[in-house]
Amino acid sequence: MKITQREAARQLMSFDVILLGAVICLASLGLIMVLSASGIMAEKVYGDKYALFWKQVLFMVAGGVVLTVAARANIEFFYRHTYLWILLAAGLLLLTVFSPLATTAGGASRWLRIGPFSVQPLEAAKIALVFYLSYFFANKQDLVKTFSVGFLPPIMVTGSLCFLLLLQPDFGGAVFLAGLLFLMCLVGGTRIIFLGSAVVLALVSAALLVVNSPYRFRRVFSFLDPFQDAQNTGYQLVQSLYGLGSGGWFGLGLGEGKQKLFFLPEAHNDFIMSVLGEELGFVGVSLIVILLGVVLWRTLAISVRQATMHDRITAFGMGAIVIVGGILNMGVVLGAIPPKGVPMPFLSYGGSHLLTGFFCTGVLLNLSRKVKA
Numbered sequence: 001m002k003i004t005q006r007e008a009a010r011q012l013m014s015f016d017v018i019l020l021g022a023v024i025c026l027a028s029l030g031l032i033m034v035l036s037a038s039g040i041m042a043e044k045v046y047g048d049k050y051a052l053f054w055k056q057v058l059f060m061v062a063g064g065v066v067l068t069v070a071a072r073a074n075i076e077f078f079y080r081h082t083y084l085w086i087l088l089a090a091g092l093l094l095l096t097v098f099s100p101l102a103t104t105a106g107g108a109s110r111w112l113r114i115g116p117f118s119v120q121p122l123e124a125a126k127i128a129l130v131f132y133l134s135y136f137f138a139n140k141q142d143l144v145k146t147f148s149v150g151f152l153p154p155i156m157v158t159g160s161l162c163f164l165l166l167l168q169p170d171f172g173g174a175v176f177l178a179g180l181l182f183l184m185c186l187v188g189g190t191r192i193i194f195l196g197s198a199v200v201l202a203l204v205s206a207a208l209l210v211v212n213s214p215y216r217f218r219r220v221f222s223f224l225d226p227f228q229d230a231q232n233t234g235y236q237l238v239q240s241l242y243g244l245g246s247g248g249w250f251g252l253g254l255g256e257g258k259q260k261l262f263f264l265p266e267a268h269n270d271f272i273m274s275v276l277g278e279e280l281g282f283v284g285v286s287l288i289v290i291l292l293g294v295v296l297w298r299t300l301a302i303s304v305r306q307a308t309m310h311d312r313i314t315a316f317g318m319g320a321i322v323i324v325g326g327i328l329n330m331g332v333v334l335g336a337i338p339p340k341g342v343p344m345p346f347l348s349y350g351g352s353h354l355l356t357g358f359f360c361t362g363v364l365l366n367l368s369r370k371v372k373a
Helices: 005-013 017-046 051-072 075-080 082-098 121-139 152-167 171-188 192-211 214-224 235-247 272-304 309-333 352-368
Strands: 102-105 108-114 117-119
Touching: 017 051, 017 272, 017 352, 051 352, 075 082, 075 121, 075 309, 075 352, 082 102, 082 108, 082 121, 082 152, 108 121, 117 121, 121 152, 121 171, 121 309, 121 352, 152 171, 171 192, 171 309, 235 272, 235 309, 272 309, 272 352, 309 352
Parallel strands: none
Antiparallel strands: 102 108, 108 117
């Protein structure tokens, strides 16, 4: 139905309040859970049980600024510099491997230390890849069904970023980018035969990487039966399941969880959902799932409302970054998929992923102001 100029002007000045409300609720719950989950660790490391909480507050304020800028900026600015974003992301990933700025933890160099701050280039790579793929599929629709033009370039670009991640090594990050590629190829119009072949190739490659890496091999088999080696390779998952299992329907009460008392590693970070399940129970976990469902709903609603293919795929990709991150995190915490370092969007402690989530939300809000002519 054709809309009047007045209605178009009114919608242009508005934004998706439901999406913003869901994200604010997620971020607020995240701040509460970081306060609850990080106190013991912060007191041991910094001598102040509120140290990590106040850092998260600063990240939240910075995230609010990022969201506001992304929501109010001219979206064409991001589109015009698509290849620049990809080059910057690749450059940052290279620095994690070949630069003294890289910091090593757990045998992997996934962070860059810049003054008092640490940044994770993977987060920039997610956003850059979405901008590239949306630009590519929007401008190659007449050739998207061909192999050499419509399929090979996005595979090569994504594969290059994944290769740089594997050098760190960050197997989980490479899987995340591959998942984004699959979803965006699906909505971009790639032929199913090409997509299916790529999935088979990716699974074979992943299997070879696991088989040829004793560390990954142990993690996969500990995931299949974590209680077989509950004190070693399966320890983290076992403790996560203990936390979720002890929460019951309504939880032990906020702040009353026991797993964060140095039983569960990364309690305030990748496994914060286990702490939430222990303290707020099935009801609390369900609330997070519902809020992520709202983000998915509004992402799809914003995407289908766009007038151009470029805007539609961009909106879908930005939402996918948040939703895929949430699904992977919950899958790890519940023991449904092998452990990998994927934080829960808006809930886990940390600045890089939080800023990414707010940026994606800002772009979605930006696009929600657009309407079909």
